[in-house]
Amino acid sequence: MRTFFQTFLLFFLVAGTALVQAQSKDVEVGVVEHLGETIPLDIKFTNDSGKEVILKQLINKPTILTLVYFDCPGLCSPLLDGVSDVIEKTDMELGKEYQVLTVSFNFNDTPARAIEKKKNFLRVHSKVHAKDWIYLTGDSSNIYRLSNAVGFKFKKVGVDYIHPAVITILSPTGKITRYLYGTHFLPFDLKMAIIEAQQGLERPTINRVLEFCFNYDPEGKKYVLDVTKITGTIILFFSLLLLAILLIKGRRKKKKTITE
Numbered sequence: 001m002r003t004f005f006q007t008f009l010l011f012f013l014v015a016g017t018a019l020v021q022a023q024s025k026d027v028e029v030g031v032v033e034h035l036g037e038t039i040p041l042d043i044k045f046t047n048d049s050g051k052e053v054i055l056k057q058l059i060n061k062p063t064i065l066t067l068v069y070f071d072c073p074g075l076c077s078p079l080l081d082g083v084s085d086v087i088e089k090t091d092m093e094l095g096k097e098y099q100v101l102t103v104s105f106n107f108n109d110t111p112a113r114a115i116e117k118k119k120n121f122l123r124v125h126s127k128v129h130a131k132d133w134i135y136l137t138g139d140s141s142n143i144y145r146l147s148n149a150v151g152f153k154f155k156k157v158g159v160d161y162i163h164p165a166v167i168t169i170l171s172p173t174g175k176i177t178r179y180l181y182g183t184h185f186l187p188f189d190l191k192m193a194i195i196e197a198q199q200g201l202e203r204p205t206i207n208r209v210l211e212f213c214f215n216y217d218p219e220g221k222k223y224v225l226d227v228t229k230i231t232g233t234i235i236l237f238f239s240l241l242l243l244a245i246l247l248i249k250g251r252r253k254k255k256k257t258i259t260e
Contacts, residue, residue, distance in 0.1 A: 029162045031179060032151035035202040039149040039174045045103065045136035048114045055146075055174065058134060062098040062197035063170040064190075067152050067163070069106035070117045075165045078183035080121045083167065086185040087126050087133075094125060095132030098194045102133070105147055105154060106161065107140040150176060169193045177202040 041056035066083060068076035080102065087094055094100070104114065114135035126133050147154065154163035167185070169178040177200065178193040196203055 027153055029155050029164065030153050031164050031166050031181075032153065033179055034149065034151045034176050035179075035204065037149070037176050039170065039176065040145055041174050043138075043142045043145050045138040045142060046111050048111055048118055048135040050111045053136075058099075058101065059170060059172065059174050061172050062194045063172075064098060064100045064194075065150065065168040065170055066100065066102045067105050067147060067150070067154075067166075067168075068102060069104050069161055069163075070109045070113050071106070071160075073160060075163065075183065077120075079165050079167070080117075082183040082185055084121045084123050084126060086187055086190050088123055090187040090190055092191055092194055093129075095129040098197075100126075100133040101136060103136045103138070103143070103146060105143050105152070105163070107138065107143055109137045111135075111137055113137070169197045171197045171200045173200065175200055175202070 039055065041054065041059065043055050045053060045055070047053050064083065066079060068079060070076075083100060087100070092098060102114075102118075114137055118130070118133070118135045122130055122133065146152075150168045152164065152166070152168075154161050165181065165183050167180050168176060169180070171177050175197075177197045180189060180193060193203075
């Protein structure tokens with residue numbers, strides 16, 4: 001029985017990952033991972049001091065990239081709060097070992113709005129190193145260049161946007177090395193991601209399966225279990241299991257007939 005459940009769990013992870021990858025290519029809202037690719041470093045933005053900068057000037061150490069918009073009624077604030085929380089809990093020094101870039105994907109956001117939003121999420125540690133948590137705004141062309149480079153897919157609906165909750169880890173050369181999903185992050189996960197980014201090592205995202213299993217409910221402002229996807233995966237598993245049993249029995253019966 002234990003072996004059965006281990007097999008089921010392994011299949012669920014593999015099948016879930018495969019389904020996620022198959023769906024992600026044509027996804028309208030979500031993340032199409034570009035692990036190992038380097039983002040364009042000539043993209044222009046305006047920082048929270050009102051100065052125009054290009055990414056090449058900013059990215060010189062492992063970087064946590066967060067794509068948000070400042071009037072978001074749902075995921076963005078919990079995401080930034082999660083980043084603030086993990087900054088406080090990790091034993092790595094912001095500014096020395098890594099930095100954070102928060103980029104608004106709403107081209108109507110301004111540097112003044114960025115400063116206002118930044119103040120809301122700076123805590124004890126990040127406040128001391130405020131210059132190393134950089135807020136950026138830009139025009140639609142540069143925003144889409146960056147979002148497409150990291151595979152961040154969002155859609156405008158009315159005055160708001162539907163978008164995923166994810167942070168992207170970049171190496172000092174702008175190489176995409178890891179994606180971390182959700183709004184809460186473990187200090188160990190972030191530390192390992194930063195160490196890997198420093199070495200330029202990309203790592204696959206196991207918890208993409210969790211994103212596959214849960215959908216964001218904009219009304220309840222939380223993730224809810226997607227029963228349809230999970231049920232479909234379970235049915236697929238048992239269908240394949242039944243097929244495998246029938247094939248094995250058929251071979252054994254055929255072998256027995258030949259022997260006799």
